[in-house]
Amino acid sequence: MNAIVEGNALQAQVRPAARYTWQAIVLHWLLAVLIIGMLVLGYSLEDIPRNTPARGFYVNLHKSFGVLALVLVLVRLGWRFSHKPPPTAPGMPRWQAVAAAWSHGLLYLCILLQPLSGYLGSSFGKYGVKFFGIELPNWGWEDKALRGFFGEVHEAVGFTLAVLIAIHVLAALKHLLIDRDQVFQRMMPGGRRS
Numbered sequence: 366m367n368a369i370v371e372g373n374a375l376q377a378q379v380r381p382a383a384r385y386t387w388q389a390i391v392l393h394w395l396l397a398v399l400i401i402g403m404l405v406l407g408y409s410l411e412d413i414p415r416n417t418p419a420r421g422f423y424v425n426l427h428k429s430f431g432v433l434a435l436v437l438v439l440v441r442l443g444w445r446f447s448h449k450p451p452p453t454a455p456g457m458p459r460w461q462a463v464a465a466a467w468s469h470g471l472l473y474l475c476i477l478l479q480p481l482s483g484y485l486g487s488s489f490g491k492y493g494v495k496f497f498g499i500e501l502p503n504w505g506w507e508d509k510a511l512r513g514f515f516g517e518v519h520e521a522v523g524f525t526l527a528v529l530i531a532i533h534v535l536a537a538l539k540h541l542l543i544d545r546d547q548v549f550q551r552m553m554p555g556g557r558r559s
């Protein structure tokens with residue numbers, strides 16, 4: 366048993382963790398900034414009084430950046446399904462690899478469902494969706510019940526997404542500060558690909 370642990374540690378020292386491609390790194394960080402910004406903006410909307418010009422401005426801003434997020438998520442999913450990610454870092458315990466696979470899968474699901482539910486909810490509302498001033502096609506009609514349903518989905522997925530992002534950041538920091546196993550660096554710009 367000790368020999369296996371020592372073997373894994375030695376392997377980790379000799380063979381550095383393979384890095385993500387620059388395309389995967391750019392998409393990851395663009396979406397990280399956009400989605401965290403959208404969560405902050407989404408929750409801040411609650412503090413802006415209804416039927417004021419400020420509310421209209423910030424809700425439209427939220428919708429516009431949300432549509433941009435949806436497009437980038439679709440590009441990212443396309444990239445992910447057509448390119449193999451690097452293998453798990455050498456020496457990583459199996460439970461961690463399984464937990465990472467599940468949490469990454471859930472993150473992908475939530476980042477897709479969140480802008481989709483926002484767009485669908487707005488399509489069943491009376492204001493529709495403008496993308497930085499350009500009117501987008503409505504997928505629905507004015508329907509209070511459906512708008513309410515997608516609004517609830519948007520709220521629940523938004524909360525789940527915030528929790529998953531917090532876990533994701535804590536796990537990344539554990540790799541950087543405690544495990545020191547190069548897993549954090551795999552997704553950082555700069556550095557050489559192995």
Ligand code: HEM
Nearest residue numbers: 403404407408428431432434479480483484487494520523
């Ligand atoms: C990654 C993308 C997105 C994130 C992270 C996000 C996040 C949020 C959050 C956290 C809220 C507050 C929910 C609550 O009430 O607790 C919210 C509200 C809302 N979002 Fe999004 N959203 C995204 C995309 C979109 C898109 C694409 C649209 C529509 C095109 C949209 C439309 C709305 C609307 C209409 C509200 C309710 C505003 C109100 O209270 O009147 N969202 N969003």
